[in-house]
Amino acid sequence: MNDIDRRIALKFIAEYYASAEFNIFQIEKREFGIGLIKKIDARHLAFDSMEGFRKYLLTNTPLFVSHSTAYYEFPAATPIEKKSWFGNDLVFDLDMHSDGKYGVYHKLEEVKQDAIRLVEEFLLTDFGISKKDILYVFSGNRGYHVHVRDKNYLDLCSDERKEIVDYIRGTGLNYENFFDINESGRIIGPRPDEKGHRGRFARAAITMLEKEPVKLSRVFSKDEIRNNFITGVREGNWSRTSIKDIISRLKIVADTLLLSTVNTDAGVTQDLSKLIRVPNSIHGETGLIAKIISDINNFDPLKDAVININKNEAKCIIFTEDVPEIEFANSTFGPFKKDEKKELQLVVAIFFVLKGSASFCSGQ
Amino acid sequence: MSQLEFCIHYPFTSVAKAALEQSGIAISDRIVELALQRIKTALKEGKVAKSSALHDSEKIENIASYAAARMILGFSRNRFLINAYAVAESKRASDYLDGESDEIIDKVAGEFNIKTEEKNGNLLIPVHIYLKYSPRDVHYRLSNRELANGYVKLKSRHEKIRLIEGAIKKHMEKIPLVKSPPESIKIAAEKLKEFLPKIQRQEISFSLASGEVPPCIEKLLDSLKKHENLPHQARWYLAVYLIGRGMPMEEIVSLYSNLPDYNEKITRYQLDHAKKKGYAVPACATILTWGLCCADCKIGSPLNWQKLGKADRESLLKTGRRI
Numbered sequence: 001m002n003d004i005d006r007r008i009a010l011k012f013i014a015e016y017y018a019s020a021e022f023n024i025f026q027i028e029k030r031e032f033g034i035g036l037i038k039k040i041d042a043r044h045l046a047f048d049s050m051e052g053f054r055k056y057l058l059t060n061t062p063l064f065v066s067h068s069t070a071y072y073e074f075p076a077a078t079p080i081e082k083k084s085w086f087g088n089d090l091v092f093d094l095d096m097h098s099d100g101k102y103g104v105y106h107k108l109e110e111v112k113q114d115a116i117r118l119v120e121e122f123l124l125t126d127f128g129i130s131k132k133d134i135l136y137v138f139s140g141n142r143g144y145h146v147h148v149r150d151k152n153y154l155d156l157c158s159d160e161r162k163e164i165v166d167y168i169r170g171t172g173l174n175y176e177n178f179f180d181i182n183e184s185g186r187i188i189g190p191r192p193d194e195k196g197h198r199g200r201f202a203r204a205a206i207t208m209l210e211k212e213p214v215k216l217s218r219v220f221s222k223d224e225i226r227n228n229f230i231t232g233v234r235e236g237n238w239s240r241t242s243i244k245d246i247i248s249r250l251k252i253v254a255d256t257l258l259l260s261t262v263n264t265d266a267g268v269t270q271d272l273s274k275l276i277r278v279p280n281s282i283h284g285e286t287g288l289i290a291k292i293i294s295d296i297n298n299f300d301p302l303k304d305a306v307i308n309i310n311k312n313e314a315k316c317i318i319f320t321e322d323v324p325e326i327e328f329a330n331s332t333f334g335p336f337k338k339d340e341k342k343e344l345q346l347v348v349a350i351f352f353v354l355k356g357s358a359s360f361c362s363g364q
Numbered sequence: 365m366s367q368l369e370f371c372i373h374y375p376f377t378s379v380a381k382a383a384l385e386q387s388g389i390a391i392s393d394r395i396v397e398l399a400l401q402r403i404k405t406a407l408k409e410g411k412v413a414k415s416s417a418l419h420d421s422e423k424i425e426n427i428a429s430y431a432a433a434r435m436i437l438g439f440s441r442n443r444f445l446i447n448a449y450a451v452a453e454s455k456r457a458s459d460y461l462d463g464e465s466d467e468i469i470d471k472v473a474g475e476f477n478i479k480t481e482e483k484n485g486n487l488l489i490p491v492h493i494y495l496k497y498s499p500r501d502v503h504y505r506l507s508n509r510e511l512a513n514g515y516v517k518l519k520s521r522h523e524k525i526r527l528i529e530g531a532i533k534k535h536m537e538k539i540p541l542v543k544s545p546p547e548s549i550k551i552a553a554e555k556l557k558e559f560l561p562k563i564q565r566q567e568i569s570f571s572l573a574s575g576e577v578p579p580c581i582e583k584l585l586d587s588l589k590k591h592e593n594l595p596h597q598a599r600w601y602l603a604v605y606l607i608g609r610g611m612p613m614e615e616i617v618s619l620y621s622n623l624p625d626y627n628e629k630i631t632r633y634q635l636d637h638a639k640k641k642g643y644a645v646p647a648c649a650t651i652l653t654w655g656l657c658c659a660d661c662k663i664g665s666p667l668n669w670q671k672l673g674k675a676d677r678e679s680l681l682k683t684g685r686r687i
């Protein structure tokens with residue numbers, strides 16, 4: 001990105017920040033980090049009010065702004081030991097890697113479905129967290145963040161948070177432990193009405209039996225056998241029809257339970273000093289809003305997270321690489337070829353420029 | 365059980381504190397001496413001796429020796445001593461709890477806000493409490509627990525006691541700093557120096573510089589340095605790894621002397637055993653199920669760490685991901 005590109009993009013982002021709605025819980029207890037070149041060039045910043053924060057964004061508009069998932073008495077103090085930590089939100093980062101710069105946008109729906117499962121099946125049901133303490137946020141690029149603000153989880157340390165992530169990803173879960181063989185040789189296992197991993201497993205098995213029965217065994221293509229087996233499972237009897245090696249065959253059911261898009265590697269959940277994109281701020285690699293989502297089921301990031309100002313302004317850009325066709329802000333764009341010039345609505349032009357696929361034409 | 369008896373068993377409770385204050389007993393030289401004995405036994409045997417006090421005055425002294433022990437440790441500010449003592453005191457309390465009525469168990473649990481519920485014959489505990497106080501041990505991994513509506517099902521009363529033990533230990537580890545105590549306390553703290561671990565990581569000649577070992581081992585070494593207690597699998601894995609890397613036995617023993625429940629005889633026995641058996645370093649997948657993996661190295665076995673380039677290693681240690 002050259003200086004002109006950056007200047008135009010930042011001017012646009014600043015206009016958005018002038019009226020953006022932020023909702024930062026305990027803003028004065030958070031550490032902030034900003035980035036112009038990298039995602040975080042400087043950290044240990046602090047603001048004691050929303051006005052102060054907005055003023056900063058308008059005068060020093062960054063490409064990225066994030067805040068700590070942690071709360072501190074002295075968020076600006078360094079080194080970190082002097083900040084006086086007193087807790088962290090419980091935050092999950094879900095994303096997916098895929099080939100090419102644009103491939104991921106076709107997979108965002110999948111990540112969203114995982115985010116919904118994370119909340120519905122795990123956080124609400126297993127962990128008993130209440131809905132009002134959970135926030136869905138689009139990450140602004142390749143995934144979703146889920147913020148949990150429940151005081152019970154506030155002072156958990158890193159290892160304890162890792163246990164939560166491992167539970168959700170099913171790491172260390174051995175589904176074979178769900179099964180026992182009783183005296184009469186029956187395989188006794190989980191029932192679909194049970195809670196937690198067990199019930200989820202039984203329900204997933206029934207779904208698979210109903211939708212793709214042969215994945216488990218060819219004999220299940222026969223209605224009678226399949227239905228008889230399912231009737232057994234509903235009562236926790238996994239051998240009403242006896243299937244050879246049924247327990248090991250069920251591994252593919254166990255695999256569907258894993259929420260592998262929940263990141264453990266980068267440690268967003270368990271790294272207590274992590275900074276996370278400020279909800280409703282702009283992601284500097286896309287110009288999209290890291291939007292707080294109120295209706296997750298109908299949320300479409302490439303439509304709903306697009307900045308909605310200066311709609312009539314258009315700018316000329318020149319592509320610096322080939323770009324595939326993409327749905328963006330209710331229209332279809334591309335495919336574009338390298339060196340192609342195009343006049344596009346400002347927000348669309350900025351998207352391609354920030355993606356590193358184009359530059360603004362000179363003289364603008 | 366009499367009130368005083370309860371206070372002897374559980375000297376960290378608010379009831380015990382109140383009893384002590386009411387008795388008006390002063391921190392005399394005798395009390396400090398008893399406190400020193402209390403800590404020494406803890407360090408040598410890994411457990412604080414149960415009380416055999418008969419008379420009320422002796423009983424009060426026993427409780428006071430606990431308070432004085434905390435002062436000595438609070439003045440010493442030594443992580444190793446504090447953690448080792450915490451392990452020993454919590455084991456003592458847990459031994460007492462094993463033979464106690466449910467009512468007493470709940471009374472001690474209440475000190476730490478541990479509330480369990482019985483539902484349809486199941487013993488349930490809030491998951492955040494469970495996570496805070498359960499040992500980081502395969503047996504207690506959340507992944508293999510029944511969890512619903514924010515409650516974890518405990519498998520036995522013993523598990524409940526184990527969680528209370530964890531809470532006591534955490535409580536003991538958070539010792540208030542003591543700045544200017546009576547002279548006798550200062551002298552006692554000085555006397556504990558001979559119990560300190562013989563060697564710290566930085567003094568080890570064998571090359572274990574940062575970057576030389578994978579993130580999971582790095583983390584375990586770091587825990588040792590902070591004198592945190594390691595679960596069984598973690599000790600075993602670290603030992604097998606270090607033996608595999610050719611670290612001399614004496615140095616491994618010295619390293620393990622940083623553990624708060626270090627016992628030289630047992631450690632030597634276990635290390636010799638591991639060496640003789642020639643156990644192989646487990647695969648990353650196994651380490652993952654033990655909850656000890658902390659990065660996505662994609663190397664199959666921790667022994668392949670050396671094959672990674674410098675940039676990948678740095679990135680893994682910093683962010684948990686390869687570049």
Ligand code: SF4
Pocket residue numbers: 578579580581647648649651652656657658659660661662663664665666669
């Ligand atoms: S991937 Fe393997 S080497 Fe890396 S941290 Fe995990 S267990 Fe250790």
